[in-house]
Amino acid sequence: MALGYKARKRWSLVVLLVALPAYIVAAVTLTDWLRARYDGLPMLVELIVFVVLGVVWIIPLKRIFIGVGQPDPDEGQDRP
Template sequence: MLPYKTRKRLSILALVIGLPLYIVVAVSVVNWAEARWGMLPWWGALVIYVGLGFLWALPLKPIFLGVGQPDPDAPRE
């Protein structure tokens, strides 16, 4: 398991750099698919975007786990 400070830094990096890049790639892929096969119905686009919205968090779940909690390695007062 990664140390708390490393997980915190990685989570900030993932949110500030990784998530915007993922959004650009996801929208580009959906636009490419719509250009190739035609427009999706509104509910189809909604399903795809909601699915992609959850998909980015799955591999990063171990990094985000417990980051909002106080540092467990910090000295107790």
């Protein structure tokens, strides 16, 4: 099911304002849990976990963000 331009724009706002902060809290909670479980996580491992989690969230949501910053292709006239 293909999303229209306006739907992608709305969903991208929902993702950025609601889902992404919740994901960040979950990522920090996971890292804190790993730190507590393994009595101090090496800094390199912690960095790798944050980098992987920082990239993984966009993979399923990439199609929502494609073209959102461009003008509406369905709109025939230019807005000032």
